[in-house]
Amino acid sequence: MPFIKPFHLGIKTPVINVPAVCRMLGWLLLIEAAFMLIPLATSLIYGEDDAMAFVKSIAITAGVGLLAILCFRPRIANMGKREGFLLTALVWVVFSTFGMLPLLIGPTPLTVSEGFFEAMSGFTTTGATVITKVSTLTHGILIWRSLMQWLGGMGIIMFTLAVLPKFNHSGGLMMFNAEVTGITHDKISPRISQTAKTLWLIYLILTVVLVFLLWLGPMNLFESVCHAMSTISTGGYSTSDGSIGTWNDSYYTKIVITVFMFIGGINFGLLFATVYGGGLRTLWRNDIFRTYVYVVLGMFVLFDIAIIAADQFHDIQDITIEPVFQIVSTITSTGYTVTNFENWGTTVLVLVFLLMFTGACAGSTAGGAKLDRIRCVVVATWHQLRQAVNPNEVYAVRLNGRLIPSPVISKIMAFMAIYMVTIFVSAMLLTAMDVPLIDAFFSTFSCMGNIGLGAGVTGYGSSYDIIPEAGKWVLSFVMLIGRLEIFTIFVLFVPEFWRK
Secondary structure (H helix, E strand, O other), X not given: XXXXXXXXXXXXOOOOOHHHHHHHHHHHHHHHHHHHHHHHHHHHHHOOOOHHHHHHHHHHHHHHHHHHHHHOOOOOOOOOHHHHHHXXXXXXXXXHHHHOHHHHHOOXXXXXXXXXXXXXXXXXXXXXXXXXXXXXXXXXXXXXXHHHHHHHHHOHHHHHHHHOHHXXXXXXXXXXXXXXXOOOOOOOOOOHHHHHHHHHHXXXXXXXHHHHHHHOOOOOHHXXXXXXXXXXXXXXXXXXXXXXXXXXXXXXXXXXXXXXHHHHOOOHHHHHHHHHHHOHHHHHHOHHHHHHHHHHHHHHHHHHHHHHHOOOOOOHHHHOHHHHHHHHHHXXXXXXXXXXXXXXXXXXXXXXXXXXXXXXXXXXOOOOOOHHHHHHHHHHHHHHHHHHHOOOOOOOOEEOOEEOOHHHHHHHHHHHHHHHHHHHHHHHHHHOOOOOHHHHHHHHHHHHOOOOOOOHHHOOOOOHHHXXXXXXXXXXXXHHHHHOOOHHHHHHHOHHHHOO
């Protein structure tokens, strides 16, 4: 008989199985603590003084995780839809809370609001930073920032489903649907854990290939690893104050990163079908992929016209690689920069706004509203106009040959409405904190789309450090809403969610 018995919080919980959720969070914290071993090893290799910060962070994170596992023993282990929503929302907050520990107790400590903002920005792959001098950070902190983005890119829950198959039998599908982006969530395999493993394998292979390609250029191995993780996750954290502009002399580096940012914006399930199925023909037959390509090409033409009209055409790269890089960086929500795009004029700034809103393909690591939804809204609106002329005609919205039911169209419309209202309300809160109106809207748009770009006071060469403390909490919440695509968060505020 054990000396200390675990708490069997098996009291009747007709609505939410809280003990099961807490126990799952405990396992997830152990996974986060394991990931912290990587920056700890990096600090030890480079002989830096932040190693103890990671030792303490690992001890606290693992300790709380073990405590949750030992103390919470639910009588019913299975979780349903409500537990799936709750756990998915909580894990991003919990991971950010413990993920900020190295930033709080490291050699250059941040405040709690700054640390939480930086960690949430990392895990949600937003890439906005409050750190004004990134180049002064230790190697351990730098790789931890990139690692947070890499883990958050494919998804924390997705990784858990891949490494802990038992979650497949305990609300795994619910959590998968709550975290994965897009209109519909197709599984590659009947088993959700196998789907997660396959997607993570593709993700890992792309990361390794990118590390090698970047290492062939002017970046050293450490810089290559950090930027590979930040690029394929479309996160945007860099090891340099100048972002990718630090390597502006290397066309090779900019082209490689542009290509892999573009790949990061493609549905990973489609990538799997392309590699193991019908090849490039499968890719091109996809409606959303074609839309993705057309938007990038169309924006390239508009950017060039705007740059020439603003008299910013001084070199051939001004109308070739630099606008393409910025377009792909923005639409995929990576947020890298190679130059100050605000110098290209107001028209370009408006186009950047549009790209931040649209985002890339659902099922990718990109943020934004997603081209899948944009296409459905445009087609549905066009059908409504046609039906006004021909009331007796029935028009259907189709995506890749599949009929999109009316309830799904209604959900997309609701998503768009809540998306814009959230941006408006959050921007108004920032203006109440004396943030300039345009800068407030740009920052909120950027965080809602998990992009991380800034303009004005948070623009090129600056950081989000200038945003007031309360504003950082607002934007952190906005990042979370954007990453989990609204409903997973807002459903928790619906009274019926907590009722029997």
